[in-house]
Amino acid sequence: MPAVAITLSSYKETDQNLLDGVLEDILPLLVKEGSSLDIIIVEKIHSVDYLDYVLGKLYSGTRETLLAEDLYDTPINVLFNQDLSSYVDKKWDLLITDKNEVVQLPHKELRKVRLLKEVNEHERQDSSKDDPLYMVSALGGTFDHLHDGHKILLSAAAFLTVSRLIIGVTDQELLQKKQFREQLEPYETRSGNVRSFLSRIKPSLKVEIVALRDVCGPTGAVPEIESLIVSRETVSGGQIVNNARRSKGLKELKVHVVNVLGGKEEDGWKEKISSTELRRRCSLK
Template identity: 50%
Template sequence: MKAAIVLQDLETLDFSRLETHFEECLRDLSFDDAGELDVILMDEFESSAYLDTILGKLYSSAREVFLNKGLYLTSINVLFGKCAVSSLDLDWLYVPKESLKKHFNHRNYKVFEQPVIQGYSYSGENYLADVNKYKVSALGGTFDHIHDGHKILLSVAAFLTSSKLIIGITDEELLLKKKYKEFLEPFDKRADNVKRFLSLLKPALTAQIVPIKDVCGPTGTVPDIECLVVSRETISGGEFVNKTRLAKGLSKLDISVVNVLGGNEEDGWKEKLSSTELRKILMDVKNRS
């Protein structure tokens, strides 16, 4: 089952009441862990910081509903900008206005009343505009069982990048000591998941996948990279990359920091969303079967 919920006018959206509509979607449709929910944002964004804030709220809200139903692995994609909405293969579409259905050319749809508040809540006007600021950007990670945190990181990186995004994906030889390693996805599967998400999000962007075989990966050697996108918990890694580049006579990278989804810095991000936790869930499911 694949469905999409369309949202617009985010500045007046009441995020505190949005879970009701995600729950309505679950009631109407037969979702399972093989299902997929797309949240499509019709607003235009100018700031990566504002986008990061919105993505965190939307992914958290939708995931909370799915977790309450025991749907730990159901895929959620928040899409925006010039995403490939016309090519989405949907079973059902939820739109806040009848007129919006023409963008999707889909006959199975339902109009819902988008929850709004009086006045403005999350205005992007006070954020620095940086859309497509860099021609070439980079980020890295394991991207095992691609999850909401990965997707926010990829989304912000794609938003900042006009031409090419270099994605370093940890090679299997560096993952030998990972917990629940038997449930770790192979490199090709992880790479395909990243490429598929980026093709939905920003089809015109060139996505170059590079295996990471050392600490820096491509960011330590590729001169064309202008920006490195990291999560808040891996800022030190970005600092190490810049020290390495300067030692090699390469230019220093701008570091763009994305918030961590779940958890707190004070406790070492113990409650953050992680691939390790997803592999543990898969192990528990296997043991119960």
């Protein structure tokens, strides 16, 4: 079960063909059971909108290449804005730089990889000023069969949050009408996957997971929460939350909207990446 990592000094659309070529070369590794792929962005990202854009491009482009081998649910993780020294402890089997240098690991050799360095300010593609950050943020969802779209939403929330991220994970009792319900992961599994992913994206973040049993969950009542992160298809939930907070005399939340991975708003996001499709595929096995 090989763990593979690819580093990108920065993200440029012109590099997509190079990345696609590398992915095609390592497909024989990624088809092995238990394999995983990490993509490391070395460039410092300063804007959540830019992050949303980059993650959308990387997750969708990478998944499209993997689908050539029907790798619909092989884990992809895009890592960003971490102290580069933290990568030394990652136990990858293979590391590939965007100069197409291949490093066979034991992971202790990671310190020697030339590309893992700070990017000069003029090399950054993201020229915007730093976005305002929040001490406490929140988001909610089912997070069943954690997929690329979930990961973009969680990554944006981690980016915007300095200290404490509160996540409502839908309780099992509210999911009785879901399609392919027999393939739904238990609450504990879904919560554990969310926590595990966030520990890789932003290890310093305090993550609090609560069972979501109504529309608002903790966002409608916890006064310390400052921001709410939602996907574009669930943006109406932000208004519901703020209505509930106003009725209790609480300050409204700043709502940040993250794009949906795949699909179009006008057709009801029919082609979006979804847990329903992953459950359907599981039911066929």
